[in-house]
Amino acid sequence: MSPALPDGDAAPDDGALPDSVRAGAGDRGFGVYLHVPFCTVRCGYCDFNTYTATELGGGASQVAYADTALAEIALGGRVLRDAGLPARPASTVFVGGGTPTVLPPSDLVRMLGGVRDAWGLTADAEVTTEANPDSVTPESLAELARGGFTRVSFGMQSAVPHVLATLDRTHDPRRIPDVVRWARDAGLAVSLDLIYGTPGESLDDWRASLETALATGVDHVSAYALVVEQGTRMAVQVKRGLLTLPDEDDQAAKYELADDLLTEAGLHWYEVSNWARTPEQACRHNLAYWRGDDWWGVGPGAHSHVGGVRWWNVKHPRTYAARLAEGLSPAAGRETVAGDAARLEQVMLGVRLDEGLPLAALDPAARTAVAGLVADGLVDPRAALGSDAPARVRLTRRGRLLADTVVRTLTA
Known part of the structure; x- marks a missing residue:
């Protein structure tokens, strides 16, 4: 079960923003996050706002999702214009989930086109999609690149079968070198996401995952410590004693090993959990979050931030789609930070x-x-x-x- 939305003030039905958001807007960058809330399988550790087809049932079709997201993008363009903000083309777009690539590439490209129509894109815009290794083909990656995507972030997580099984990941780790090559052949920059600290993962298992990632020659790696959130299937397994979490010393040793191997391979840490070969290959979209820039978050449960005002959308795809169909903002609440x-x-x-x-x-x-x-x-x-x-x-x-x-x- 994904976490509850935060408490906050009621958000206006038209999404209008206060005059205060204009202050300093010209000094802040602007990006767009597009949330795709669909997965083929829910991983036991995941508490993101994602749904499988059987969980959703009727009224929240994957087939119609791109059109629903495009309605919010158009709304966002109007809201920012009506707020009197200066025209700022998006310098970054990040499509996350869920597994965005369960949608056809044409849908992702159409959503990107909506961003271009509503706000514009800078000439050097970084446009990323997340993907599972088993959700892409050479053809689908090439179509994304032709449609304006510049970067793909693969959820590798581990190269060790028993670790992937514990995480409920379904891809074959032997596929990783292939998908990295396909993406590069399409002209896309590539990042690999790894998780350490899975129950039953040894230090040698973690080393194998790092070495497998580095053997691809990848230029960006994210390595996150596993956090078991309440309400997930893995949390229940831990509570029942079916899985044993590693201690803090184990987590620290794995972080230090990652830093050692990644640094030796020529990647430099630029954020606690992220390493890139050059500053230009760092994830500019995530840097914008960490530096306090503005962004519009599209999709059920997505969060946005403009000029110190933060808001979040209703969580369920059916409710999200229904509000947009009525011409209403999907925002559930907001706060001023x-x-x-x-x-x-x-x-x-x-x-x-x-x-x-x-x-x-x-x-x-x-x-x-x-x-x-x-x-x-x-x-x-x-x-x-x-x-x-x-x-x-x-x-x-x-x-x-x-x-x-x-x-x-x-x-x-």
Whole structure:
């Protein structure tokens, strides 16, 4: 079961935004997230807002989904224009899910066309879709590239069959080199997503997954620690003693191994869980989230952020489609992020980046606390002293492992 939507204020039926969103808009980038809430199989660890065909039943057809999403995209174009925001073409588009590539490539291309019509695209726009390795073909990837996609992020997760089985992943790990080659042949940049800390995964299993990913010559890798969320099938298995989660030392060892192998292969960390071969190959869409830019989130359960106003859509695809069919915004609620909440977000997201968080962004008490974080080996002393650039909080590798501790210290 996917998590509940946050509490917040009622969102207007027309989606109108307050005048405050115009302040500083010209200095913020703009991106679009397109949520595709469909999967062929629900993985036991997943708590995303996704549905299989049997879970949805009637009234939320995959066949009609692109048209429904296009209705929200058109609404978004009107809302931002009516708010008096400057014209800002989207510099990034990210299609996530779910498994976006369960839809025909033509539907994904049509949705991208809707973004182009509503807001425009910059000449160098980064356009990414997530995909499962068993949901693409050479032909489908080539069609996406012809339609304007520039990047694909494959959910590899592991190269070890018993680990994939525990995660309920259905793809054959031997397919990974093939899909990477197909994507590159189509002219797409490629990222591989990995998960470590699955119950029963050894350090050697994790090493095998990393080595398999690197053997493809991929230029971007995301590696996330498994988090078992309440309400998932895996959480029930853990509670019943059917699966045993690894301890913190195991997770730390696997993160350090990932950092060692990826760095040796020429990939550099730019965010705690993300490595790229060059700065240009980092995921610009995710960087926009971490830097506080604006984005419109399309789809059931999708979140948006414009000028400090954040809102979220109704979760169920049937309700989402029904509201749009009535000419209403699908937003379920919204909030304005300001004051202490805005400061907490800036610290929480900024310290996760290799570029670090400027000390000037911290209040005096937090700046004083940085010395203790340096002494504890969590913050790079040269960066904190401003030896190479304006002083900033930049995590050491130990600090990356204890990033939550750093955030708590700086926001106490």
